[in-house]
Amino acid sequence: MKCPICKKELTDLKYRPFCSKRCADIDLGNWFNEKYTVPAVEIDEQDLEELQKAAEKGENPEED
Numbered sequence: 001m002k003c004p005i006c007k008k009e010l011t012d013l014k015y016r017p018f019c020s021k022r023c024a025d026i027d028l029g030n031w032f033n034e035k036y037t038v039p040a041v042e043i044d045e046q047d048l049e050e051l052q053k054a055a056e057k058g059e060n061p062e063e064d
Contacts, residue, residue, distance in 0.1 A: 001010045003019035005026050010019050018024040030036055043051075 001017065002008065003010060003023050004017060005023035006019060008019045010016060012019070015021055015024045018027060
């Protein structure tokens with residue numbers, strides 16, 4: 001397995017999936033500096049209302 005930051009082979013599993021504390025800290029810094037993003041999905045009001053109603057009933061609307 002290779003470190004996702006520096007691409008070195010892992011020799012110590014202490015910081016897995018990173019090879020060292022340094023690479024783990026670099027990754028954490030990337031999250032803090034918003035270098036990684038998760039795409040957002042826009043949902044319209046009707047879908048939002050359906051999700052809220054289903055949540056109140058304890059249902060999963062995506063199973064329908």
